[in-house]
Amino acid sequence: MDLLEYQGKQLLARHGVPVPDGRPAGTVDEAVEAAEAIGYPCVVKAQVQIGGRGKLGGIKVAESREQAREHAEAILGMDIRGLRVHEVWIEQASQIAAEYYASIVFDRSAQAPLIMLSTKGGMDIEQVAEEDPGAIAKLHVDPLLGYQDFHGRRLAFEAGVDPDVVRPVGALLAKLYQAFVSEDATLVEVNPLIITPERDVRALDAKVTLDDNALFRHPESAALRDLSAEDPQERMAKERGLIYVKLDGDVGILGNGAGLVMSTLDVVALAGGRPANFLDAGGGSKADAIVAAVEVILSDDKVRAVLFNIFGGITRCDEVAKGLIEAFGQVQPQVPFVVRLDGTNDEEGRRLLQEAQLPDLEVCATMLEAAERVVALAAATPALQAR
Amino acid sequence: MSILIDRATRLCVSGITGREGTFHAMNNRRYGTQVVSGVTPGKGGQDVDGVPVFDTFRDAVAETGANTAMVFVPARFAADSILEAADAGVHTIVAITEGIPAHDELRVSAHLRRYGGVRLIGPNCPGILSPGKANVGIIPAAFFKPGNVGVVSRSGTLTYQIGNELAQRGFGNSSIVGIGGDPVPGSTFIDVLELFEADDETEIIVMAGEIGGSAEEEAAEYIAEHVTKPVVAYIAGFTAPPGKTMGHAGAIVSGSKGTANAKAEALEAHGVRVGRTPSEVSDIVVEILGG
Numbered sequence: 001m002d003l004l005e006y007q008g009k010q011l012l013a014r015h016g017v018p019v020p021d022g023r024p025a026g027t028v029d030e031a032v033e034a035a036e037a038i039g040y041p042c043v044v045k046a047q048v049q050i051g052g053r054g055k056l057g058g059i060k061v062a063e064s065r066e067q068a069r070e071h072a073e074a075i076l077g078m079d080i081r082g083l084r085v086h087e088v089w090i091e092q093a094s095q096i097a098a099e100y101y102a103s104i105v106f107d108r109s110a111q112a113p114l115i116m117l118s119t120k121g122g123m124d125i126e127q128v129a130e131e132d133p134g135a136i137a138k139l140h141v142d143p144l145l146g147y148q149d150f151h152g153r154r155l156a157f158e159a160g161v162d163p164d165v166v167r168p169v170g171a172l173l174a175k176l177y178q179a180f181v182s183e184d185a186t187l188v189e190v191n192p193l194i195i196t197p198e199r200d201v202r203a204l205d206a207k208v209t210l211d212d213n214a215l216f217r218h219p220e221s222a223a224l225r226d227l228s229a230e231d232p233q234e235r236m237a238k239e240r241g242l243i244y245v246k247l248d249g250d251v252g253i254l255g256n257g258a259g260l261v262m263s264t265l266d267v268v269a270l271a272g273g274r275p276a277n278f279l280d281a282g283g284g285s286k287a288d289a290i291v292a293a294v295e296v297i298l299s300d301d302k303v304r305a306v307l308f309n310i311f312g313g314i315t316r317c318d319e320v321a322k323g324l325i326e327a328f329g330q331v332q333p334q335v336p337f338v339v340r341l342d343g344t345n346d347e348e349g350r351r352l353l354q355e356a357q358l359p360d361l362e363v364c365a366t367m368l369e370a371a372e373r374v375v376a377l378a379a380a381t382p383a384l385q386a387r
Numbered sequence: 388m389s390i391l392i393d394r395a396t397r398l399c400v401s402g403i404t405g406r407e408g409t410f411h412a413m414n415n416r417r418y419g420t421q422v423v424s425g426v427t428p429g430k431g432g433q434d435v436d437g438v439p440v441f442d443t444f445r446d447a448v449a450e451t452g453a454n455t456a457m458v459f460v461p462a463r464f465a466a467d468s469i470l471e472a473a474d475a476g477v478h479t480i481v482a483i484t485e486g487i488p489a490h491d492e493l494r495v496s497a498h499l500r501r502y503g504g505v506r507l508i509g510p511n512c513p514g515i516l517s518p519g520k521a522n523v524g525i526i527p528a529a530f531f532k533p534g535n536v537g538v539v540s541r542s543g544t545l546t547y548q549i550g551n552e553l554a555q556r557g558f559g560n561s562s563i564v565g566i567g568g569d570p571v572p573g574s575t576f577i578d579v580l581e582l583f584e585a586d587d588e589t590e591i592i593v594m595a596g597e598i599g600g601s602a603e604e605e606a607a608e609y610i611a612e613h614v615t616k617p618v619v620a621y622i623a624g625f626t627a628p629p630g631k632t633m634g635h636a637g638a639i640v641s642g643s644k645g646t647a648n649a650k651a652e653a654l655e656a657h658g659v660r661v662g663r664t665p666s667e668v669s670d671i672v673v674e675i676l677g678g
Contacts, residue, residue, distance in 0.1 A: 106489060108570045108600045108637070111496050143493045144501070184490050186570075214488035216463060245631045258568055258634025259542020259597055262623035266647075267664050269626040278627075280634040311547045313513070313527040343547060344527055367548065368666055 001210045004047040006089040007224050008206030012188070015179040017172060018202045022091035031072035034090035035062055041093040044071040048083040049226065051124070056080050061093060094204055099192035100161060100169070101125055101136075104176055106186045112140040113180060115147075115173060117155040121192035135159075147177035168201045169193075183221065184214030233277075233299050240292040242279060249274025251378050252297040252306035252335075254290075256281050256315045264309045267367055273375035276303045281315075290323025294331055305336045305378035309367055312343030321349035325356045336360040336377045340370035389517035389562045390537070390582040390589075391479055391508065392420070392455060396521045399424045399444065399453035399477065401468045402460035403435050411459065411483075411525050412438065418522040424451040426468075444468075444475035457514070457523050458482040465510060466491035469573075470498065473505045481523050482509035482573065492571040499573065507573025511635070513543035513565040526563060534559020536672065537583035539576055540595035541568050541602075541637070545623055545665070549595055552669040558676070561588040568597070568635025576606035584614050591617045591676055593668060596650060598624030599638040603650040611657035617675050620654045620661045621668045622647045 003011065009019040021038055024047070025031035035042050046058030053059060058080050062068040068090070078085050099122035107114040118136040120128045128135055137158035141147055152170025161169050172193070180188045187209040194204045215222040237244030243258070247265075251273045255261035258280050265275045277300065281293050297306055310320050320341065327333075337360060341349045350363055364370035398415065402408035403425025413436060416422040424439050424447040431442030441447040444456065456472035458465055458480065465484040472480050487510050499505050508515060514524010519533040525543070530551050536558050540546040543565055550563060564579050566572045576594055583589045592614070596603040603622065610618050624633060625647040632639040639645070651661045662668030 111571055143497045184488055211489045213486045243634045257544025259545030259623050262633050263545055266625045278633055311544050313547050314525055
């Protein structure tokens with residue numbers, strides 16, 4: 001789960017990370033009220049999860065009440081690379097003497113958290129890593145030992161931060177690490193981490209990703225929403241307990257198991273088709289899950305044909321067939337379906353489908369054959385949105 | 388031979404009294420696995436169809452000589468159960484549970500590496516099958532028979548798909564190992580490749596990877612240096628968009644890293660042939676072993 005900038009800042013602030021004073025606002029009036037409370041100059045920042053929003057007009061400085069209103073009106077509701085701005089964050093403007101970069105990521109290969117610190121903040125860190133890799137100091141923390149003060153000193157001296165801020169930068173890293181562990185984050189990134197003319201250290205931006213699997217320990221984080229990033233179909237799927245990722249093609253896809261679904265997308269693409277979605281109905285898919293999945297797939301009106309690719313392990317093919325028959329009764333799909341059932345109870349599943357004589361549903365024997373067939377059908381069928 | 392589990396496996400199932408735990412423990416027993424005990428705190432003294440249940444792993448190991456554990460408890464209790472099994476002295480732990488918090492996995496994995504002598508497979512994996520000998524986990528054993536192809540995979544159903552295609556071409560398996568789709572697996576491709584390399588029965592190794600992380604790239608380097616047996620690979624997720632988690636917590640492409648193309652190129656650069664579809668994988672196996 002990716003947090004918005006202000007959600008990340010509020011989370012970091014709870015662990016003592018200094019951030020500029022700010023308030024979120026969902027309407028122009030709220031934004032003006034927030035600006036009045038914070039004082040001028042203040043910054044009106046669009047809350048969307050996209051890099052470079054400043055260059056796209058999503059960050060503006062207001063010197064007065066009138067300007068705060070003007071900027072909030074311009075930014076709220078604007079479209080930044082396909083994401084609509086639902087919220088702004090009004091923040092005290094900061095004076096900047098130096099811009100650093102700090103982050104903690106989950107390093108899978110090392111199986112340990114990796115802290116990175118650089119004095120080249122305020123720009124794309126991947127670009128820094130490419131052009132001047134020596135400018136980024138890196139250090140793995142033993143997850144059983146945790147962060148120690150020497151970690152901070154080593155990083156600060158290696159990165160070459162100004163000598164007078166070695167200690168406060170180390171202290172800030174300690175707080176970031178504490179937030180990373182106790183909030184079950186998989187990424188905490190502050191870019192830029194600024195040094196003010198008064199030599200204070202502050203997080204001017206915050207990118208925080210939380211582990212979805214640990215949200216049960218953090219009810220306050222589980223309640224956070226990012227309306228701009230939520231696709232309506234993805235939300236619908238989530239509510240029904242399905243794992244769905246929307247893509248931009250026209251072949252609807254359902255399978256069981258993440259690896260098999262990914263493989264199905266690839267095979268459809270190799271056959272010349274364009275997948276409309278990733279949908280993992282999960283292990284042990286029961287009939288009601290299949291009905292929900294069909295509804296979610298067909299709620300995307302770009303879909304021209306649908307492929308079901310099931311290899312039954314825990315999942316029983318007869319259950320999938322029953323679900324499909326039920327779904328056809330409830331939804332009456334207007335596009336053709338291709339179904340491949342293999343594995344546990346596959347013969348029974350195929351028999352049920354044959355007996356039900358569902359309109360516009362074909363059964364194929366192999367994954368490749370099914371992929372080729374669905375691609376041909378999609379090419380021959382107009383999209384729902386075009387009818 | 389086979390790897391990790393065989394006829395000498397004495398299995399203790401954590402969460403044996405739960406619905407899924409009972410179902411799969413009994414399934415594994417029907418296959419021939421010696422299911423010697425189960426653990427459910429508070430239910431010690433009961434039995435599940437004749438399998439004695441204990442309150443703690445320590446008791447289960449002491450009383451029944453369990454040497455392998457299978458963890459089936461819900462995600463929030465799973466890390467604790469894995470640590471308990473290791474503490475009690477089993478040498479192999481298979482964690483089926485999905486959805487374990489990543490920081491829990493990190494602590495478990497760091498501890499087990501330091502502790503030594505314990506191998507963890509999973510979590511979020513389908514388990515291990517050594518056809519004709521033992522089945523620990525949820526792999527549908529009916530599709531596989533004994534043979535000389537070792538399979539190691541990050542995905543369950545994809546393993547069945549590839550295994551089934553091989554079976555249709557007449558190949559059986561020494562062992563099939565699902566290492567799981569989480570960012571911090573207890574065992575990596577490299578760990579399992581090392582075991583297959585040392586296993587007499589295994590003549591060829593099929594590895595099925597997917598997008599995310601760099602485990603396949605690391606395996607490629609390891610294979611070039613340490614594996615003499617032929618390895619055929621498959622990677623799922625060529626069409627996955629960056630920044631989206633594709634079902635498995637580990638399957639996410641961040642920036643330019645972890646793409647299927649990068650993985651396939653790394654493997655091919657180190658002499659590993661990569662099939663673009665599961666069928667192509669079995670074609671390559673046929674080509675190498677003769678069909």
